[in-house]
Amino acid sequence: MDILVQQLINGLILGSIYALIALGYTMVYGILGLINFAHGEIVMIGAMVTITCLNLLIGSGVELPGLLLVGLSLLMAIPACALLGFTIERVAYRPLRNAPRLAPLITAIGVSIVLQNLAMMIWGRQYVAFPSILPAEPHQVLGASITSLQILIVVLAAAMMAGLMLLVHRTRLGRAMRATSQSPQVASLMGVNVNHVISMTFILGSCLGSVAGVMVSANYGQAHAYMGFLLGLKAFSAAVLGGIGNLGGAVVGGLLLGIIESLGAGYIGDFTGGFLGSQYQDVFAFMVLILVLVFRPSGLMGERVAERP
C-alpha cells in the first residue's frame, strides 16, 4: 500500500512535467501537423540557462530565499527559450511550410543536433548540478513521502495548464489558434494573421517547456545536454497517447504515462515473478503506448479525423 501511494505520487510529479512538455508538442502539431523534434532541446536549454543564472546570482552573494532566486532566473530563461522557439520556427520550419511533409522533420532533427552540441560546447559533457537552495523537507502522505518542492512542481504545473486552457478557450489569440488549427486558409480569410499565430504557438510552447526543464532539473538535482532527448521522446509519446493535437489529451497522456512508468518501475518485478526487473520500465511504458494505439488509433482523446492531404 505504501509503495503504491509512493509510486502514484512519483508518477504524478513525473506526469505533470511530461504533460507540460507534451502541450508544446501537441500545440505545434495541432496547427502545423509537424513533429517539432527540437522541443526537447528547448526544455534542456531552459534548465541549463536557469542553472547558470542561479549560479551567477549565488556567486554574486545575493541573499534571497531560494524560491525567489529560481524565480529571478526563470525571468531570464523563459524569454531566452521563447526567443529560441520563435527563431527555430522562423529559420527551420517557415520556409518549408509548403514543402513535402518530411522535409521539416529533417530540419527539426538538424536543429536538435545543433542545439545538443551547442549546449555541450557551452556547458560541457558532465552533469550540471542544480544548486540545492529549494525547500526539500519531506511530508508524509498516507505513508508515502513528498517534498515541498515536489508539491510546488505539481501545483505550478497544474496552474500553468489551467492558464493555457483559459488562454486557448477564452481569449482572442486562443480563438485564432483554434481557427488556424482547423484550417489555416479559412482562418486567414477571416482576418487571422496565421504567421503571427504560429509564432505565438511556438513561443507559448517554449515557455511551458522551459519551466518543465527547470522542474526536472530541480527535482533530480542535475541537468545534462542530452536530457532533452529522452524527455522529448517521452513527452511526445504522451501527446500521442492522449491524441495528438488535443490539449486535454496531452495533459491526460502526460499524467498517464508518468504514472504508468513509475508503477511499472515499482511493480514489474512482482508482475513477472522477479523475471523482469525495473530496468524494463521504459519497455513497459512503450508497450502500453503501442497497445493503446492499436485499440484506439487516434489516441485516448483524439477525434477520428480524415488524413490531411
Place this chain on the structure above:
Amino acid sequence: MSKSPLKVRLAYAGIALLLLAAPFLMGAGFGNSWVRVLDFVLLYAMLALGLNIVVGYAGLLDLGYIAFYAVGAYLFAILASPQFDWHVSAWIILPMGGMLACLAGATLGAPTLRLRGDYLAIVTLGFGEIVRLFMNNLDRPVNITNGPQGINLIDGVTLFGHPLERGFTLFGQRFPSDYAYYYLFLALTLLVIFVCIRLENSRIGRAWVAIREDEIAAQAMGINTRNVKLLAFAMGASFGGIAGCLFAAFQGFVSPESFTLMESVMVVCMVVLGGMGHIPGVILGAVLLTVAPEFLREIVNPLQRALFGRMIVDPENLRMLLFGLALIIVMLFRPAGLWPSRRRREELEEAHD
C-alpha cells in the same frame, strides 16, 4: 533487352570500373581507415534502400527501422560467436536474418498499419526502443545478449573456404579485411539495387506508390491496402535484417549502442535528404550522410587551428554541430531532397504554380 547506345554502355563500364577500384583508390589516397568508411557507406546504402521501400514508396514513416538491423545483427552474433559457442556458417544465417526481420516486420505491422501517419511513426519508434532495451537487459536472468557489454569475437564471413577477415593478397601486396568485405558488400548492394528496381516497376511497386499518393483512391482501384502495406513493411525489414547480419560479421562486435533511435533517424535522413522514392537519390543520401561526419572529423581540428590558432571547442561537438547545420541548409534549399525522382519534382513544381 534492347541495346543501349554506346555512350550509355561506356558510362556503365566506367561506373563499374570505378566501383571495383574504389577501395584501392581510397586506400592509396587517404589511408585504410577510409576503406572502412566505404564499407559502412555500402551497409548504410542497403539500409536506406530497405527503408526507402517503406518511407519512399509506401509513404509510411518508420522511426524504428534500426530495430530490424538490430535483429539481424544480434541473430548473427548469437549464432556465430563464443557466446553460446555456436558457429553457424554466415551463409545460413544471412537468409535466416532476412526472414527473422521480415517476420518481426510483419508482427509489428499487422496490428499497427491501420494507424495513420504520425501515429505509426510513434509506434515504430516505441518498437525500436523496446527492441534496444531488451537487448540491453537480456543478460539476466539468462544471459542471451550479454547486456550493455555486447557480444564480442563474432565470426566473419567465409567465401569459398577463404575467411574474409584475413584479407587477400594481390600482386604480392597484402590487403586487410576491409577490402575483402567491400566486394562482398558491393555485390549484395548491387543485388539490393536490382531487387529495388524490379520492385519499383512491378505491380506491387505501383500499388505502393498509389497508396502513398492517395490511400482511398488506391483502395477504390482494388488494391488490398493492408496486405500491400504489410508487404512493404516486411520487405523493408528483411533488407534491414540482412544488412544487420553483415554488420555483425564485419564489425565482429555488437552492442545495443549501435541501435539507438538516433541511428533510425539517420537512416530516415538519408532517404529524405537524398530524395524519397528515388533509388539513385537514396544511395546519394547514404553516401553523403556516412562520409560527411567522417570528413568533418578530419577537418574540424585543422579548421579550428587555422581560424583561432588553437583548439577552442571539443572537435566531436563541433563536427556534429556542422553536420546538423548541413542537414538544415540542404533541406531548406532542396526540400524535395538532393536528387528527387522526376515525378516528385514535377509534383512540386505543379504545386508552386
